[in-house]
Amino acid sequence: MRALTLVRYARALLLLALLSFGGQAFAQGDPLPSWNEGAAKQAILKFVETTTMQGGPSFVPPAERIATFDQDGTLWVEHPMYTQIVYCFERVPAVVKAKPELANVEPFKTVMSGNREAIAKLTTNDLVKILAATLTGMSVDDFRAEAKKWLDTARDPRWKRPFTELTYLPMQEVLKYLRANGYRTYIVTGGGQDFVRIYADEVYGIPPEQVVGTAAGTKYGYTKSGKPFLTKEPNLLLNDNNAGKVEGMYLMIGRRPFAAFGNSTGDRQMLEYTKAGTGERLAMLVLHDDAQREYAYGPAQGLPASKVGTFTQALYNEAIKQGWIVISMKNDWKRIFSFEP
Amino acid sequence: MRALTLVRYARALLLLALLSFGGQAFAQGDPLPSWNEGAAKQAILKFVETTTMQGGPSFVPPAERIATFDQDGTLWVEHPMYTQIVYCFERVPAVVKAKPELANVEPFKTVMSGNREAIAKLTTNDLVKILAATLTGMSVDDFRAEAKKWLDTARDPRWKRPFTELTYLPMQEVLKYLRANGYRTYIVTGGGQDFVRIYADEVYGIPPEQVVGTAAGTKYGYTKSGKPFLTKEPNLLLNDNNAGKVEGMYLMIGRRPFAAFGNSTGDRQMLEYTKAGTGERLAMLVLHDDAQREYAYGPAQGLPASKVGTFTQALYNEAIKQGWIVISMKNDWKRIFSFEP
Numbered sequence: 001m002r003a004l005t006l007v008r009y010a011r012a013l014l015l016l017a018l019l020s021f022g023g024q025a026f027a028q029g030d031p032l033p034s035w036n037e038g039a040a041k042q043a044i045l046k047f048v049e050t051t052t053m054q055g056g057p058s059f060v061p062p063a064e065r066i067a068t069f070d071q072d073g074t075l076w077v078e079h080p081m082y083t084q085i086v087y088c089f090e091r092v093p094a095v096v097k098a099k100p101e102l103a104n105v106e107p108f109k110t111v112m113s114g115n116r117e118a119i120a121k122l123t124t125n126d127l128v129k130i131l132a133a134t135l136t137g138m139s140v141d142d143f144r145a146e147a148k149k150w151l152d153t154a155r156d157p158r159w160k161r162p163f164t165e166l167t168y169l170p171m172q173e174v175l176k177y178l179r180a181n182g183y184r185t186y187i188v189t190g191g192g193q194d195f196v197r198i199y200a201d202e203v204y205g206i207p208p209e210q211v212v213g214t215a216a217g218t219k220y221g222y223t224k225s226g227k228p229f230l231t232k233e234p235n236l237l238l239n240d241n242n243a244g245k246v247e248g249m250y251l252m253i254g255r256r257p258f259a260a261f262g263n264s265t266g267d268r269q270m271l272e273y274t275k276a277g278t279g280e281r282l283a284m285l286v287l288h289d290d291a292q293r294e295y296a297y298g299p300a301q302g303l304p305a306s307k308v309g310t311f312t313q314a315l316y317n318e319a320i321k322q323g324w325i326v327i328s329m330k331n332d333w334k335r336i337f338s339f340e341p
Numbered sequence: 342m343r344a345l346t347l348v349r350y351a352r353a354l355l356l357l358a359l360l361s362f363g364g365q366a367f368a369q370g371d372p373l374p375s376w377n378e379g380a381a382k383q384a385i386l387k388f389v390e391t392t393t394m395q396g397g398p399s400f401v402p403p404a405e406r407i408a409t410f411d412q413d414g415t416l417w418v419e420h421p422m423y424t425q426i427v428y429c430f431e432r433v434p435a436v437v438k439a440k441p442e443l444a445n446v447e448p449f450k451t452v453m454s455g456n457r458e459a460i461a462k463l464t465t466n467d468l469v470k471i472l473a474a475t476l477t478g479m480s481v482d483d484f485r486a487e488a489k490k491w492l493d494t495a496r497d498p499r500w501k502r503p504f505t506e507l508t509y510l511p512m513q514e515v516l517k518y519l520r521a522n523g524y525r526t527y528i529v530t531g532g533g534q535d536f537v538r539i540y541a542d543e544v545y546g547i548p549p550e551q552v553v554g555t556a557a558g559t560k561y562g563y564t565k566s567g568k569p570f571l572t573k574e575p576n577l578l579l580n581d582n583n584a585g586k587v588e589g590m591y592l593m594i595g596r597r598p599f600a601a602f603g604n605s606t607g608d609r610q611m612l613e614y615t616k617a618g619t620g621e622r623l624a625m626l627v628l629h630d631d632a633q634r635e636y637a638y639g640p641a642q643g644l645p646a647s648k649v650g651t652f653t654q655a656l657y658n659e660a661i662k663q664g665w666i667v668i669s670m671k672n673d674w675k676r677i678f679s680f681e682p
Contacts, residue, residue, distance in 0.1 A: 063548055140591065197595050207404060208595030209550075218591050220584035220610055228614050230591055237578055237592065243561035250481065250559050250571055251578065252593060254538050254549030269561055273569050 031177040034170040034335040040327045047282040048181050058280035062182040067259040071189040073309035074263045077166040079295040084195045091134040136232045164203045170333045189213040190241035190266050212252040214240040245270040264309030283324040290330040372518040375511040375676040381668045388623040389522050399621035403523040408600040412530040414650035415604045418507040420636040425536045432475040477573045505544050511674045530554040531582035531607050553593040555581040586611040605650030624665040631671040
C-alpha cells in the first residue's frame with residue numbers, strides 16, 4: 001500500500017517534470033497537420049530539427065532563435081485591399097465629421113462621394129493624405145480604441161467574417177511550431193506597426209514588442225489635468241518595406257533572423273538578408289495560386305499584378321536561384337482557414 | 342528497500358519539479374544583499390511582491406511585466422564623461438588616419454592636438470561632427486568589431502578597470518530580482534543603441550532587442566561579391582532622451598513600463614509616464630551623493646552641475662511631489678561595485 005502510493009506519487013511527479021521540461025519534445029503527432037506532404041513542409045520540419053539539435057552543427061542557441069513573418073498575404077488575406085487601407089477609407093467620414101472643412105477638399109471629397117470609379121483612380125499622393133488624416137493627429141490610446149472597435153465590427157466582403165479571422169491556418173501552425181521549439185516569432189510588416197500591434201497578440205500570439213512595422217513618430221504632451229500622453233505624428237520614422245524591412249529589424253531587434261517568411265517583392269531583402277547569415281537559414285515565400293479557396297495572383301496566375309503584395313516572375317526566379325522555398329497555397333496547404341474544412 | 346528507492350526517486354523528482362517550476366519562488370535569503378535597509382530597498386521589495394501576487398489587486402500578468410532602466414549614471418558610472426563619448430574621442434585618430442584630409446579640419450584638428458583646454462571648449466556642434474565621423478559611415482559589423490575591441494582594452498582613469506566592470510552591484514541585483522520574478526528588463530538610454538547593444542547582454546544580461554537608445558538610420562547595400570550588409574547613416578531616427586524616452590519605448594516596446602529607473606533630468610518623462618499608468622508602478626532615481634566611493638553631483642552636492650546626467654534641485658522636488666523614490670548611493674547602497682568590499 002505504502003509502496004503503491006509512492007509509485008503513484010513518483011509517476012505524477014515524473015509527468016509533472018516531463019511537462020515542465022518542455023513537453024513539446026515528447027509530444028506525438030504532426031505539428032503541421034494543415035500542410036500536405038511535400039518540399040515546403042519538409043523544409044520547415046528539417047529546419048527546426050537541425051537548428052534545435054543540441055550538439056549538432058547547425059544548433060542555434062535559444063536566445064538567437066528569431067523567425068520573422070510578413071503579415072499581409074503571408075499570415076492573412078491581403079486581397080483585394082490591405083485591411084488597414086480599408087480601415088483608413090472607412091474612417092474618412094468620421095474625420096470629415098470632425099473637420100467639416102475637409103468635405104470639399106480632395107481626396108476626401110472623392111472618398112465621401114462613394115464613387116468607386118473615381119476612388120479607384122486616386123493617386124499615391126491622395127492615399128498619403130488619407131493615411132495622414134486617419135492615422136495621425138490623435139492620441140495613441142484614441143487610435144487604438146477606434147481601430148479596435150472597427151476591427152471588432154468590420155467584415156471582409158467575400159467571407160463575411162472579421163478580417164482577424166482570415167488568417168492562414170497552416171501559417172498559424174508554423175508560428176506555434178516554431179515557438180514550441182524556442183523560436184521567438186516576429187511580424188515584420190510594411191503595414192502600420194501601431195495598427196498591427198492592436199490585434200497581433202490575440203490573433204497570432206505575437207506581443208506588441210515583437211511587431212515591427214512602418215512607423216511614424218509620436219509626440220509627448222499633457223492633458224489639461226496634467227496627465228502625460230502620446231500623439232501620433234505624421235513624420236515617417238521607418239518605411240518597413242523592401243530594404244526598410246532589414247533596416248527595421250536591425251533597429252527593433254538587433255539580430256538577423258534564422259527564418260523569414262514573405263509573399264511579395266517587399267519581402268525580397270528580408271529573405272536575402274536572412275539567408276546571407278551563417279548556418280542553417282530558412283527563407284520561404286507564399287505564392288497565391290489558389291483562385292478557388294483564396295486568390296490567384298503572381299507570375300502566370302489568373303489575376304493581373306495588383307497593388308497588393310506583388311509576386312513577380314523576377315521574384316520567382318530569384319527564389320529558385322537563392323534557394324528560397326516557394327509555398328504553393330494550392331498544393332502545399334490542405335486547409336487554408338480554420339473556419340473551412 | 343524497494344520503498345526506500347522509491348522515496349529517493351520521488352524526492353529527486355520533486356526537486357526536479359520544483360526547480361523547473363521556477364525555483365526562485367522557493368529561494369531563501371535576501372535578493373538585494375548590497376542594499377542597506379531603508380525606504381528604497383523596501384519600495385523595490387514591496388513593488389515586486391504586490392505586482393506578482395496572483396489574485397492580488399495589483400497583480401500584473403507576466404506578459405506585461407516590463408521594467409526600464411536608464412544606463413549611464415543609473416546602471417554604471419557616467420562621470421566624468423559618458424563612456425561612448427570617450428570612445429568617439431579616442432576613435433578620432435583612426436578616422437583621421439583613414440581620411441588624412443580631416444587632420445586640418447576642425448574639430449578634428451583640436452582633438453588631434455591633445456590640448457585638453459581646447460578640447461574642453463569644443464561646442465555641441467563640434468561634438469556632433471565627432472559623433473558622425475566616428476559612429477557612422479561604416480558597416481554595422483565593422484562598427485561592432487571596432488567598438489568591441491576598444492571596450493575590451495580601454496580603462497577608466499580612476500579605477501583602472503574596463504568600463505564594463507563599473508556597473509553598480511545593487512542595480513545588478515535589482516535587474517536579477519526583477520527578472521527572477523517574471524519582469525523583462527529593458528535599457529532605455531540616451532546613449533547610442535548600437536553601442537550599448539554590444540555589451541548589454543554580457544554586462545547586464547539584457548539582450549539586444551531589449552536595448553532602446555538613441556538611434557540613427559542604416560542603409561541596405563551589397564558588397565562587391567553581392568553579400569548584403571547595412572551601413573550606419575547619420576540621419577537621426579530617435580533621440581532617446583527626455584520625452585524621446587517615452588516616444589522610444591512606444592516605438593520599440595509598445596507597452597508602458599511598470600517600473601522605471603533613472604538618475605537625471607533626461608529620465609523625468611520616462612518616470613512620469615510610468616507612474617501615470619494604472620495600478621502599482623515604481624519610479625526611482627539614483628542620486629550620486631557619494632564622493633568617496635563614487636561621485637557626488639546633483640543638488641546640494643560638491644560638484645557643479647556637469648554635462649553628464651544632471652540631477653537638479655527641480656528634479657529632486659519633482660520626485661518628492663510625484664512619489665518617485667530617490668536612491669541615495671551613500672545611504673542606500675552597502676556596496677557599490679562587485680570588485681570592492
